[in-house]
Amino acid sequence: QQQVKQSPQSLIVQKGGISIINCAYENTAFDYFPWYQQFPGKGPALLIAIRPDVSEKKEGRFTISFNKSAKQFSLHIMDSQPGDSATYFCAASNSGYALNFGKGTSLLVTP
Amino acid sequence: EAGVAQSPRYKIIEKRQSVAFWCNPISGHATLYWYQQILGQGPKLLIQFQNNGVVDDSQLPKDRFSAERLKGVDSTLKIQPAKLEDSAVYLCASSLTARFIQYFGAGTRLSVL
Numbered sequence: 753q754q755q756v757k758q759s760p761q762s763l764i765v766q767k768g769g770i771s772i773i774n775c776a777y778e779n780t781a782f783d784y785f786p787w788y789q790q791f792p793g794k795g796p797a798l799l800i801a802i803r804p805d806v807s808e809k810k811e812g813r814f815t816i817s818f819n820k821s822a823k824q825f826s827l828h829i830m831d832s833q834p835g836d837s838a839t840y841f842c843a844a845s846n847s848g849y850a851l852n853f854g855k856g857t858s859l860l861v862t863p
Numbered sequence: 864e865a866g867v868a869q870s871p872r873y874k875i876i877e878k879r880q881s882v883a884f885w886c887n888p889i890s891g892h893a894t895l896y897w898y899q900q901i902l903g904q905g906p907k908l909l910i911q912f913q914n915n916g917v918v919d920d921s922q923l924p925k926d927r928f929s930a931e932r933l934k935g936v937d938s939t940l941k942i943q944p945a946k947l948e949d950s951a952v953y954l955c956a957s958s959l960t961a962r963f964i965q966y967f968g969a970g971t972r973l974s975v976l
Contacts, residue, residue: 784962795967795969841905847962850908852908853906853907855903
């Protein structure tokens with residue numbers, strides 16, 4: 753059973769555009785929501801994370817928006833660059849237990 | 864700071880053979896995870912260790928998979944015997960404690976023929 757649902761499966765954005773990836777969860781016990789970035793042949797690397805007591809967190813060009821009532825969160829990549837082309841995974845966890853990952857979004861930023 | 868080390872990077876075996884993967888976590892990290900990542904999907908937890916004790920192995924197919932973490936440092940994951948559906952990337956991750964950031968190794972890509 754997929755505990756975190758992610759969309760879209762793939763995304764093509766022009767350089768300079770905004771990339772938006774959405775995730776939804778059901779388990780209200782989740783209290784940690786990270787986004788991971790994975791390049792081919794590499795392990796996932798933490799990009800940015802949020803806890804449910806805030807509605808938005810921004811780090812550079814990356815922003816997480818969190819809607820607790822809707823049980824949804826999203827990643828926005830502003831001014832997308834070709835170097836951002838990778839697979840992005842949302843995840844959720846409960847009080848220190850392992851991460852539940854979405855299925856991933858393959859992002860391609862075209863020049 | 865050295866990252867999570869995994870070996871081998873690639874492994875090709877025939878079905879019904881055995882295979883083992885090794886993981887060396889970041890120094891001082893008490894929590895260690897093994898995930899299975901099937902092509903096109905997100906990583907799925909197989910087992911979580913806190914020091915050398917098992918926290919969660921509910922999704923580990925215990926009839927064929929086993930894992931250990933001796934002395935609370937290195938860990939090995941074994942598959943015996945392997946099935947075609949075990950073809951995946953096996954990722955090891957570690958964190959300072961269970962509530963901190965998980966750092967992933969590059970993984971071992973297993974192909975079962």
